[in-house]
Amino acid sequence: MSTLLHLDSSARTRSFSRELGARFAARWREAHPRGLYVHRDLARQPVPPVGEAWTTICDTLLAEQITEPADYRKAVRTAAEREAWAVVEPLLSELLAADVVLVGAPMYNFGVSASLKAWIDQVTFPRMSLAGTTFVVVGARGGSYSKGRLVRRTTTTSATCVTSSPGTSVWPTRASSTPS
Ligand SMILES: Cc1cc2nc3c(=O)[nH]c(=O)nc-3n(C[C@H](O)[C@H](O)[C@H](O)COP(=O)(O)O)c2cc1C
Numbered sequence: 001m002s003t004l005l006h007l008d009s010s011a012r013t014r015s016f017s018r019e020l021g022a023r024f025a026a027r028w029r030e031a032h033p034r035g036l037y038v039h040r041d042l043a044r045q046p047v048p049p050v051g052e053a054w055t056t057i058c059d060t061l062l063a064e065q066i067t068e069p070a071d072y073r074k075a076v077r078t079a080a081e082r083e084a085w086a087v088v089e090p091l092l093s094e095l096l097a098a099d100v101v102l103v104g105a106p107m108y109n110f111g112v113s114a115s116l117k118a119w120i121d122q123v124t125f126p127r128m129s130l131a132g133t134t135f136v137v138v139g140a141r142g143g144s145y146s147k148g149r150l151v152r153r154t155t156t157t158s159a160t161c162v163t164s165s166p167g168t169s170v171w172p173t174r175a176s177s178t179p180s
Contacts, residue, residue, distance in 0.1 A: 002035040004028050005098035009042040009116035010106045016140035017104035024102055024138060038094055042115040047091060050121045053084035058126060067127045069096055088122050095123050100134045107141035 006025050010017050029037055060066070060075035069092065076085045095101065105112050112120075 002032045002099045003097055004032070004035060004037050004100045004102060005094050006037065006039045006102045006104075007042055007116065007119065008039070008044075008104040009113045009119075010104060010140070011043050011113065011115075012106075015104075015106065017106045017138050020138040020140070021102055021104040024136060028100065028102075038098070040091075040094065040119075042119050043113070046115045047118050047122055048087060049118050051084060053078065053080035054088070054122070057081050057084060057088075062126050069125070069128065072125065091119065092123050095130075095133075098133060100136060103135065103137045105137050105139045107139065107143075 004025065006021060008015075008018050008021060012018070025037065025039075029035065056078070057072070057075050060077070061072065064075065066072060066075055072092075073085070076082055103116070105116055108114070111117070
């Protein structure tokens, strides 16, 4: 059974990345009627930024060369680390169980939103491999960053779908939308 993990991270309700992500998810669900669909809204239910106990878990993983996610728990030893792990564990389980991770990523100050960055920090561990997992990123941004001089400023938001494995995309890789 195939599993799609769908992450949203726009602070807006009328959001291009939400709209494009929803379209991708709908197509995926049509194509995988028996698949498992998991949706996590990082803007509405934000995960906290990593704290010191998270970093000491990582120190132990590195010192003891623990690289298998199934063994990460062995690096959780103190009360503070157990508390930090209680945040990581459900997020990491969702990520590791997913065949496809669909990431809704609005551009905020030339990067991803703080809510998405917090999730990335929580679930990314030293030498972790996600080989075999397909990532689909639906991004939205307000500015134009193509090469050359800006000749005309428009109100167009561009939204792009990028996928980590060729052939995964179920719709065109580039789309443009104008806010209504
Ligand atoms: C806090 C914030 C920072 C932003 N920073 C940028 C930026 O650096 N570059 C850009 O092109 N657009 C920027 N924008 C515009 C958003 O990328 C644009 O509105 C996009 O459509 C947001 O995605 P969404 O429609 O999924 O909410 C910013 C918007 C917000 C709210």
